[in-house]
């Protein structure tokens with residue numbers, strides 16, 4: 001039986017899919033439908049705007065570089081919380097969209113124990129049990145969930161210091177900076193992994209598709225499920 005969230009997601013996917021097409025060639029698999037891609041790039045756009053405007057507010061050194069992009073200091077200060085809210089709002093829909101593939105399983109704990117092999121590229125292919133997302137991707141996703149909550153809890157007293165009091169706002173600054181640091185490190189690793197580290201990944205968020213051999217190499221369990229009954233063996237290279 002499908003849940004309310006799944007039914008909502010199905011309707012959203014169908015609605016977005018009606019406005020744009022994803023072309024899947026013979027040797028490819030659909031990875032991210034239009035709805036997911038629109039959400040991902042909306043989250044990314046708000047995140048980058050919040051990051052750059054946040055940099056401008058953070059130190060006078062960065063202020064010189066980034067405040068002019070947003071029309072000066074006061075405008076940057078005014079816009080930053082709204083970029084943050086835009087990021088959080090879009091990410092809520094992404095959380096609903098990805099709740100199921102992002103749920104943690106015992107296989108993910110196994111994957112984390114062999115993180116060193118992953119980082120050092122010891123294996124040519126991911127272990128057989130790696131499904132739609134690997135545990136590193138899931139860890140990044142849940143780190144964003146946690147950081148977004150911290151951003152909101154700390155950012156609101158910083159936005160309205162008179163209502164919440166100076167001490168709460170001051171504690172907010174510390175928490176906000178810690179969350180920003182976690183997000184910044186995660187973002188740098190994420191962009192590297194999604195572009196140059198693993199060729200063929202970036203197009204999953206642009207065209208929405210990946211080559212079958214990419215899926216077979218990086219997400220074998222997902223590959224097997226998607227091609228069950230068709231090409232069960234190694235895809236043609």
Ligand code: HEM
Nearest residue numbers: 031043044047137140141144191194195201202203204205
């Ligand atoms: C701006 C540069 C960015 C690029 C080039 C990029 C690229 C990608 C790609 C290619 C994927 C699909 C990976 C796959 O299917 O296996 C992906 C997934 C994802 N993206 Fe991004 N992304 C960017 C920004 C962001 C931002 C700003 C966030 C949130 C703060 C974000 C959050 C995610 C999450 C949670 C996933 C799913 C898990 C994962 O693959 O790590 N992305 N991204």
